[in-house]
Amino acid sequence: MEIEVIFKIAAIGILTAVIGQILKNSGKDDIATLATLAGVIVVLVMVLNMISELFDTIRTIFNF
């Protein structure tokens, strides 16, 4: 089911925010930024995958 992707993205978002806060409070700011950036990149890759799949399907339908 594709609805799980939404839960995954929401979970990654909340997770990275929490981890970022914890790291910032313990003083390691740079690692905090790295962690949030990593989360954003992972979600970006997932979303781009889905977009490319969508465009491929549309292209196959129209080359019919």
Added chain:
Amino acid sequence: MDSIYKIIGIALITCIATLIVKPIRPDFAIFLSVVGGIIILFLLIDYMANVFDVFNEIFHITNINSSIYGIIFKIIGVGYLVEFTASICSDTGNHSLSDKVLLGGKIIILVMALPIITSILEIVMDLLPS
């Protein structure tokens, strides 16, 4: 018929998820709405394929000039892609980018439809007494 329930469910869940995530990480909320839109489009692809099969049938039954066949399909395809991309762009906040994508789509559709316009003019010219 079940697909309408799936679509409603996905839309509502996406809305709630964006509400939850927005105060914590606003950019993730935008990701969520984009992904929710894409999932709904995936669900619709089956139905669209059925509609295009009926299109094919109508084309072949009514003997339309076969050169128009490809042009109409490409126009519909470009229309869909450009519309979706423009709405994703304006969702992420780049309204100017979405306008440019729409402009690109319009120009490409015009270029594809130019042969039809020139042939109309050519027919009319031929019918006039020289």
Added chain:
Amino acid sequence: MSGISAWLLSIAGVVILSVLCEFILPEGQINRYTRVIFSFVTLFVIISPLPTLFGKEIDFSKWFTTSDTTLQENYLYNINKNKLNAIQEDLQSELTRLGINNVEVSITANLYGEELEILKIYVDLRDIEFSDNFENKNTIGAKNAIEEIISLFPSLQDVEIEYKDG
């Protein structure tokens, strides 16, 4: 009169298609734009038979690119391929129902025409196995049974059959 009725039919088809396209394209500026383009297409379909009425010929291939012919070919090709697969599966299931197993049937056909044109049927008898309910457990009996089944298919009449006995 058939020319005029074909023309009217094509006009009706284009109008129906334009209405359908307005339905399914999403709202926005593209929708307004495609409405204009479809009105041009309708105009074209209405006007196009007029030169033949007046005795002058118009050649449209000057403007339209030939990529459209490949679209037509793809559509017919897929339809013919599906028909061919359906015939092959039916043949295979009839053979297994009679009790002849492990016979591979492959049909060569011309898929690029308006109608499916069947050229030859290849029957591979090398791995043949008979189940118990089949009499005449030898290749002659198998060939007779196969020919009998093939004659029951209307689209496979008068087609050359080639057997591979190994």
